[in-house]
Amino acid sequence: MEKLIIKETLNNPRVILDPFKKRYEISGKSFPENTKAFYQPVMDWLKDLPTPSQEKIRLSIILDYISSSSVISIKQLLTKIKEQNEHGADIEVLWHYDPTDADIKEIGEAFEKVIGIKLQFVSKLV
């Protein structure tokens, strides 16, 4: 498993997928110009995960804004995670949300319904 790091900008989130430090995180605001191109390396990283896997991955998604086109790309990532788990990977998704803002939690709940994936909801401290 290779390491994948993408720096945060004004419109794309930070991505850290680091098996060496065991740190897996997507955080910030997500409204890149081309969401498909932005999330493609993350998709490729997930596709390349060896399955079955001995190692548990806890992926934290900590987004405070998700544009509608990012919603679609993140849905595709979560669908891939579900597929990989069905093939023997062990990825747990921690979906962080601000309890004073209903949007992000609602998007997570919509993904659970549409994809049939179980997310661990984590309320941010406010």
Add this chain to the structure above:
Amino acid sequence: MQFTLLQDRYSDLLNRYTGPAKKIIVSYHGEMDQDRVSMLSYTAEHQLDTEGARRGSIKKIFNILIELLQNVLLHSASPEYGKPFYFVLAKNMEDYVAICANIVSNESAKKIKTTLEQIKKMNEKQLKSHYMEVLSNDQYSSKGGAGLGLITVALKCDNNFTFNCITLDDNVSLFELTAIIPDK
């Protein structure tokens, strides 16, 4: 290519929202690119915060602005026309008004009109269920989400929006959307 109608309407809007109990918060007329999306939405967020807008309103407006501005970026007519647009965020009495206009192909104008007319007839419950339906559908365009952005705008402004499609010539139309967000 210059579109005088775009310039004229922009000037009219600036006049319309200048005066007692009215205020222009952010406005821009020019060519669209991704930096402009970030610059205008962050400037709007900062200005709204400075003038004491409620946190909930700021969040809703930020959502609407990104969707409207990214629509301009992704769905403007074609390279030969460029991506001219205008954008105005103003306060009118107790409401915030976000207006965004750009040049789209006549074919796109027809599609947007049909989509928005459908959305306009829906109540909140129907809008949410339509959002889920579109999200469940895997037939997305290469540029985005089959209208998920427009449904998001409608949800954020409680379906309080109007739109205009004005045919400019055989190829293109001016598309303008106005969303009203009460500061509550």
